[in-house]
Amino acid sequence: MGQEITTSQLRKWLLAYAARIIENEAHLTKLDTAIGDADHGVNMRRGMSKLKERLKEEKQSEDVSSFLRSVAMTLISGIGGAAGPLYGTFFLRAATSPTNGSSIDLVQLTQMFRYGLDGLQQRGKAQADDKTMIDTMQPAVEAMEAALAAHQSPAVILAAARQAAHLGMKHTIEIEARKGRASYLGPHSIGHQDPGATSAYFLFETAAEVFTKTGAG
Amino acid sequence: MGQEITTSQLRKWLLAYAARIIENEAHLTKLDTAIGDADHGVNMRRGMSKLKERLKEEKQSEDVSSFLRSVAMTLISGIGGAAGPLYGTFFLRAATSPTNGSSIDLVQLTQMFRYGLDGLQQRGKAQADDKTMIDTMQPAVEAMEAALAAHQSPAVILAAARQAAHLGMKHTIEIEARKGRASYLGPHSIGHQDPGATSAYFLFETAAEVFTKTGAG
């Protein structure tokens, strides 16, 4: 577990995330058109443009907590809608997880995700199977924790998170929405993938890509 | 010129006119759609329904003037738009032309049309070639007057009126509107037949049909 992820690597991760979201703007909006109000892509792209601006200023040896807090504030002001305070709270709370100052190890990365997930869940009061981003994040964080407990390698831990996130995202197709705008559709929401679950998946996908490449080994 | 047209024959004429307009409601509205506000058929049908109601009460030996005045008031309240006061004034003024009490001869019928036309023209201030109902009525009345002066038979006088009205109506296709809503279109009004000129034509068409059949001989 000697691998350390620096603030600068977290920055790379979030830049990759921003790029992935911007590539997928139309896709996210299309998903939100089917069961929401057709703006999730627009909202996320607005937030990611602001995030990219913010991430341009690379401060020397910035500590992880204040970095995550500033990401949170950027997302809170930039995304809007329901997703803004949810992603914002995720990072606000992640910023309170233990660090080594300007880096975290894989245990701490897993804790960071756990803190973020718990914060998001307290904010939104959604449960698993309500057809929200929780359905992506909760299995992903649980998979990380399990892999960590099983002393897996960083690459395996991150791959497990990504795979669980993917399954969770796909699972939202099968279930009925009980939170957010899609809930107004009741059973008609079944058969459609949740937009927020999709944007949340990219968090784990890009984490696996960036941290495996830069950090593993 | 011994032919007398009684109030009851005038009633038959206007019943035939009302029926002809109602048959042609869609046609008149279509013409008004091209160069006006798409209601001439609706307006005329509304007026004709009221006129038919009014004409149901056949009063014994009603005199021509009061009959025509009551037709005028019915059209004024029933048609609306520009056509209502124009047709209304036509009959109001026609009601002041000379009669023999409860009948008129062909000289008086021609005078009746002339009085009506002059009144309508004073009301609307349109000239020939402004692309209005005047373009139907003025040549028709002039043709009646000419045929009368040439001592033609009633059937010929009425046929001349109908034919001149028809030519006048068709002539409106070629000219630019200078009165009414069609005038806003300027040169774009060319190529379309005027709706009011069309509804006015039916006055002469039905007069020729009804008075030739019932009165001639």
Next chain:
Amino acid sequence: MQSLVNQPGSAITQSLRGMALCHPDTIKVHFDPDYVERTAPCPSGKVAVISGSGSGHEPLPIGYVGLGMLDAACPGPIFTSPSPVQLMAAVHSADHGSGVLFIVKNYAGGVLNTELTIEMALQEGIDARYVLVNDDVAIPEVANRRGLGAATLACKIAGAAAESGYSLDATVNVTQRAVAASRSMGVGTNVNTLPRNGLGVNLADDSIELGVGIHGEPGEVRSVKQGMPEIVDLILPPILDDLPFAPRDRVLLLISGMGGTPPLELYLFSEAIHERMAAHQLRVERQLIGNYLTSLGRGGYTMTLMKLDDELLGLWDAPVHTPALHW
């Protein structure tokens, strides 16, 4: 749900009844013939001010009935002027011996029906006149210019003058001055259509219809790439040059939606107008923004400017208590 409004006759009647039920303290509706009168008592010797209009332009004219504005109003069928029978009923209700002024938008039907009514009124010994509203600069020939937003302004000015005791002559004069000081133009934004018939072509997303009428009379289709400022630059010069309005003129600005325009878009339009007002050094002393002259549910707006003087400003500010204007 086009069919709701298209039921001939009964929709107008029911909508009229609806308006009366929504404003029972202000207006009273009569049927067959259809007209609306104010409930507020009239000062003795007051000139009566009346306006008729085809329906589909609400709140005009019924929404302008009440203290300080119209004494009575008559709604015709959709886009079709009311009949002399209706107008005479309004005259009988509103005339108190000091004469009657009709406010008439310049469309053939309105003018002809009013002239016929005035002949009837004169035969009964009632002094009746009309003021023609013809503020639409989209029509080059002045004689053919249509009535737009200045109809609302004329009803307010005439009503305030009459309420404060102006004679018939004086009411006619000041109302004519108000119309002569007003210029307007319309812009259509969605469907190039006669709403009644569901005909017409959708405008492209970047196109407007310049100089459109309020009965579906077509305007000139223009593609607009720069958004609102470009639209305002198309309508403002014809308006300003026609009077003409000059720097430092005091003006009243009326911006009306056509019934299908989102408030968001109307304020967007207002912003571009205000910017240009400042650039032209026009002093916007008073303004009204909302649905004041509509064209059923079509998208679009009209802009009206009236050059103000102290008399017009005073009459504008005078109290008014109607369904649509209230101060």
Next chain:
Amino acid sequence: MQSLVNQPGSAITQSLRGMALCHPDTIKVHFDPDYVERTAPCPSGKVAVISGSGSGHEPLPIGYVGLGMLDAACPGPIFTSPSPVQLMAAVHSADHGSGVLFIVKNYAGGVLNTELTIEMALQEGIDARYVLVNDDVAIPEVANRRGLGAATLACKIAGAAAESGYSLDATVNVTQRAVAASRSMGVGTNVNTLPRNGLGVNLADDSIELGVGIHGEPGEVRSVKQGMPEIVDLILPPILDDLPFAPRDRVLLLISGMGGTPPLELYLFSEAIHERMAAHQLRVERQLIGNYLTSLGRGGYTMTLMKLDDELLGLWDAPVHTPALHW
């Protein structure tokens, strides 16, 4: 001309500036973060009342800023709630030490952003609360009910209470009572669509969308053969049975167009409602008819009933001076 409203960002900013330019005596607009505050001075010790909302519902919320109603309001992007950064700017402008009340329509975004803002305000030692508006009976589960016309009513009641010196607790309580006494439902009449995307299907001429939302949330498509009375018979029972409203109840009736509804049609709707109000022996003590809660330019309307008591009636009648409500 869909494109006019669709320019992301700048359309909102310009429309906001437009509204401020149209009502310079009443509101003042700030940008980046965007919020609007009243120009009227506040009585000392006054509780601050704030509301945020996605844009596209104008006049809500900006048109309700002013004396006797909101102290500040924040517009989000189209149909997207404003951010805590905007809401905190409004808090800093409006709070005078007596606490802050947010009026929040029950949509996930509005609630989540407000809750986050309240946490931030509490961290700064500012007492902040919110009242959730959830009057839409089209949603069976009470927890998911959306905010409709009661948002307008809540802003008025809360604003009047705060203006007259109610404490934060008392303002919260009476506003909650107002919401609890209110029920609404919406009807869409033209396009079954998300306006932003130009998607969606035109409704048939004889069809409506029952229980539609104000962000294009679909309702139930119903064919309506008998016109307005049939529509009112579809929405009234769910509204009346839910509170329930009982004969001889005093009620406030709010009828709002969705931005693309001709006034003629809105009065047609009103007529059918008034007829049923009489049949149910409900006493309509106060009413408001117009565009008060819109959904960009879509066709349709919402109807809201609030059961009145003397306190609510007094607060409703209290003076108000905002762009949209004024008495």
